[in-house]
Amino acid sequence: MASWLPETLYETVGQGPAPSKDYYHLLVTRSQIIFRWWKISLRSEYRSARPGESKDTHEDFLDNSHLQVQVALIFGSRTLDYVFNLCRGRFDFLERLSDTLLLSIISYLDLEDVARLSQTSHRFAKLCRSDMLWEQIVQSACDTITPDMRTLAEDMGWRQMFFTNKLQLQRQLRKRRQRRESQQPALL
Known part of the structure; x- marks a missing residue:
């Protein structure tokens, strides 16, 4: 792996x-995958269990289906896919x-x-639909945003406000x- 990468990749x-x-605990370094576990149980058979650690090279991890299943169960399939890509030398710096x-x-x-980017992954789809993004887009498109407009946007969503016509x-x-x-008169 390239020397410009940090020692800890993930x-x-x-x-x-x-x-x-x-x-x-899962640690991916430039040269190995370190998987650590601690049994936490009140059951008598596990009281004397000590923490464990497994160290594999990237190549060994790609062949170790048992460890892959554990990583997927504990951390999710997205993490497993990301670790696979790291082991294969595919680095996603956007991630x-x-x-x-x-x-x-x-x-x-x-x-x-923005529409095309939203189709590339679940994460980008979520980001491209987020109110924080559409608030920035509305602010860049409008000269001023009145307090009434801000309240309306917070109620209906900034994205919906952007695509609603002016009338x-x-x-x-x-x-x-x-x-x-x-x-107001009823309150007085």
Whole structure:
């Protein structure tokens, strides 16, 4: 593997599937996969159980179906796929970026590109539908956002607000104002 990669490529911890309370740790380095476990049980047969550790090279992990099944059960199939790709030398640096940073990057895309990106993975589909992204898009498209518009967007969703035509938005804002004004005298 390339020397520009950090020593630790991936690390996660998790708890075994119910009813287990066992603790697991998965560490992927440049040269090996380290899988650690701690049995946590009140049952007498496990009281003296010591923590365990398994170290495999990337090639050995690809051949170790038992360990692969354990990783999938504990950490999920997405993690297993990611570890497979790391072992095969396929590094997805986008996967390591935070959602906030990805949303910032996505907000610079054209709408057609946002639609295409949303079709590439579950994670990007979720990000491309998120209110945080569409709030940024609406703010960049509008000169000003009034407090009434912000309240309406929070109620109906920023994405829905973006795709609603101007006349419908003005009608909804007018209805909101009228409702608020009609409620104010009743409160006094």
